[in-house]
Amino acid sequence: MPFHIAVSGKGGTGKTTLSAVILRYLIRSGKGPALVIDADADGNLAQALGLNGVQTVGAILDEMEQKASQLPPGVSKDGWLEGKLAEVMVEQKGFDFLSMGRGEGPGCYCYVNTVLRRIMDNLENNYPYSLMDNAAGMEHLSRRTTRAADILFLVSDHSLKGVQSGARIAELAQELKLEIKRVGFVINRVPGEMDPLIRQKVEEKGLEILGTIPEDSQIGRFDLEGKSLLDFPEDNNVTIAVREMVEKILVN
Numbered sequence: 001m002p003f004h005i006a007v008s009g010k011g012g013t014g015k016t017t018l019s020a021v022i023l024r025y026l027i028r029s030g031k032g033p034a035l036v037i038d039a040d041a042d043g044n045l046a047q048a049l050g051l052n053g054v055q056t057v058g059a060i061l062d063e064m065e066q067k068a069s070q071l072p073p074g075v076s077k078d079g080w081l082e083g084k085l086a087e088v089m090v091e092q093k094g095f096d097f098l099s100m101g102r103g104e105g106p107g108c109y110c111y112v113n114t115v116l117r118r119i120m121d122n123l124e125n126n127y128p129y130s131l132m133d134n135a136a137g138m139e140h141l142s143r144r145t146t147r148a149a150d151i152l153f154l155v156s157d158h159s160l161k162g163v164q165s166g167a168r169i170a171e172l173a174q175e176l177k178l179e180i181k182r183v184g185f186v187i188n189r190v191p192g193e194m195d196p197l198i199r200q201k202v203e204e205k206g207l208e209i210l211g212t213i214p215e216d217s218q219i220g221r222f223d224l225e226g227k228s229l230l231d232f233p234e235d236n237n238v239t240i241a242v243r244e245m246v247e248k249i250l251v252n
């Protein structure tokens with residue numbers, strides 16, 4: 001089983017950015033290969049990692065629904081799906097990438113989803129780390145896209161609303177009895193010093209702050225210029241903050 005890293009939180013707070021910078025750290029510190037999953041149907045992790053033309057797992061599920069009754073003799077659904085999954089997986093140096101996307105068809109994908117889960121469970125055993133960037137909010141918990149994690153990062157901006165959203169996610173994870181070993185906040189876009197009120201609010205919710213990330217103009221520049229965050233500079237304050245936070249978590 002890999003060490004599962006899940007990233008969650010309110011919309012637009014920096015989940016995808018954090019995921020990309022964590023992956024950058026894993027690759028550069030030789031901890032790869034990581035299995036990276038963009039679980040956000042409207043996600044842009046591929047873009048943040050400089051990947052183009054990525055096909056989604058959702059599209060395979062659609063195809064499977066259409067072709068289920070016409071598979072060539074001797075080809076099982078499992079086998080077909082496994083082959084397709086290998087086709088849409090983007091293999092890169094230090095990581096493999098899958099985008100979940102969303103099935104467009106009207107049907108229920110319950111069966112295919114079960115098969116998919118089984119294949120994914122086997123697949124992830126090949127990796128020391130898995131990293132999942134989730135859609136904003138809580139649907140990934142209620143739909144059990146996130147079922148287990150060694151660490152669940154709740155990303156919040158430097159605001160009360162961000163902390164409240166993150167705390168609701170932590171509460172739901174607990175209610176659903178998901179196997180989440182550790183959960184805590186990452187306060188992103190901190191302007192200079194973090195306001196003590198943010199810490200107070202987090203502690204009132206019985207949660208911890210795992211790290212803070214400064215507001216940084218280079219992040220925006222990379223985004224505008226379409227550059228991969230995997231090439232983000234080593235001496236940048238965001239890179240440094242993420243490295244320090246992740247290193248502490250991995251040794252504890």
Ligand SMILES: Nc1ncnc2c1ncn2[C@@H]1O[C@H](COP(=O)(O)OP(=O)(O)OP(=O)(O)O)[C@@H](O)[C@H]1O
Nearest residue numbers: 011012013014015016017136189214215216219223
């Ligand atoms: N530390 C930071 N400093 C400056 N800008 C940042 C920082 N972190 C993220 N951003 C910017 O904030 C915007 C939102 O970030 P990102 O896409 O990572 O958020 P998200 O939580 O994944 O959003 P969504 O909920 O839409 O998936 C992006 O334009 C990103 O460049």
Ligand SMILES: [Mg+2]
Nearest residue numbers: 015016040044
């Ligand atoms: Mg995102």
